Amino acid sequence: MRIEVLIKGFVEMKKSALQRVARCQSEGLCLSCLESLGDCRPIRGCHPRCAHATYRAIRAGMLTDEDQVASGEWLPALPGGRPPEVAVSKKARGVG
Ligand SMILES: [Zn+2]
Secondary structure, three states, rough: OOOOOOOOOOOOOHHHHHHHHHHHHHEEOOOOOOEEEEOOOEEEOHHHHHHHHHHHHHHHHOOOOHHHHHHHOOOOOOOOOOOOOHHHHHHOOOOO
């Protein structure tokens, strides 16, 4: 039985990738296709259709999550769940 796990790690982003992310976020563009996000709710900085296509490509082994983040074509995954309420949880997430 295969179980999917998330492993925390770090990727090195080139200056051009950081500039791509900054430009897209300031102009409201999708990190993947560079078209306007409009009023859609982005997933990891991308249109839902672009994010789902990226997930499919990662599952198929054609791309890696780390490479996509490093190239500035989508944002790192954020921890899910409710916002932290307890002080140590806020500290762990770098909030408050
Ligand atoms: Zn897109």
